[in-house]
Amino acid sequence: MKVLRTPDERFVGLPGYDFGPNYVDIPSGDGEGSLRVHYIDEGPSDAVEVILCLHGEPSWSFLYRKMIPPLTAAGFRVVAPDLIGFGRSDKPADRTDYTYARHVEWMRAALFDQLGLSGVTVVGQDWGGLVGLRLVAENPDRIRRVVAANTGLPTGDTDMGDAFMAWQKFSQEVPELPVGRIVAGGCTSSPSEEVIAAYDAPFPDETYKEGARQFPVLVPTRPDDPAGDANRAAWEVLRRFDKPFLCAFSDADPITGGADALFLAAVPGTRDQQHPTIAGAGHFLQEDSGEVLASALIDFVRKNPPV
Helix, strand or coil: CCCCCCCCHCCCCCCCCCCCCCCEEEEEECCEEEEEEEEEECCCCCCCCEEEEEECCCCCHHHHHHHHHHHHHCCCCEEEECCCCCCCEECCCCHHCCHHHHHHHHHHHHHHHHHHCCCCEEECCCCHHHHHHHHHHHCCCHEEEEEECCCCCCCCCCCCCHHHHHHHHHHHCCCCCCCCHHHHHHCCCCCCCHHHHHHHHCCCHHHHHHHHHHHHHHCCCCCCCCCCCHHHHHHHHHHHCCCCCEEECCCCCCCCCCCHHHHHHCHHHHHCCCCCCCCCCCCCCCHHHHHHHHHHHHHHHCCCCCC
């Protein structure tokens, strides 16, 4: 497996992102090499509450920079990894190296085998939910709570909608994938040029974007998708999942609007929770209203103490 690693100087002086880097090595999945996973690890190392923040496509842990300070001020430990292919994590250079199953396994190996996380509150947005909810379903004993934010767990059995299909088509046909502009376009606010550049930082050129290019076509959109059976099995677990489960969706996201209804109808842990709607925020609600989402998360954790 050929692997690219973004030079460290690309991450110097990013606005609001002064967190120290941390790394673990995991098996690459090809039976030979390893991959380096980057993660933020802030707050008390012995904190009772561990908040796992999983980003999506095509962002990276920079997306959580507004949420981490209030979460750590509340006494929580916050772990925010970069998915393989994104941020400061390694980037396999061949698109065929990226599969849904590998993304789940790469994060499982990093977070559970290497970091040994347990008692975790999983926060997943976009692909952070597609990966995170599989981790929840396949490792429920390690999970304390779940926050689903502008995400879903598609099986390929239902229509993904025109907005997603248009995004998928665009992502495969555009000659240069404008990562920072894509994130900005998924916001209701107007990120500064410095912030847009920070979202571009992990990708010095198009060769570093194979993971970002591949993610949209890995979303199950037909019943025979390779990930369909695994996601259906995950839904079976979620239908019995009675630990606290919060839906925190925004009101201005054309991609995932209404997907929270699926969780509210199926997951027992959603009952008796006060599910917030993040007003005036787009798909990347952490960018638009990170402090608001952090406040809702703190309230959710405190109202649902460990049992």
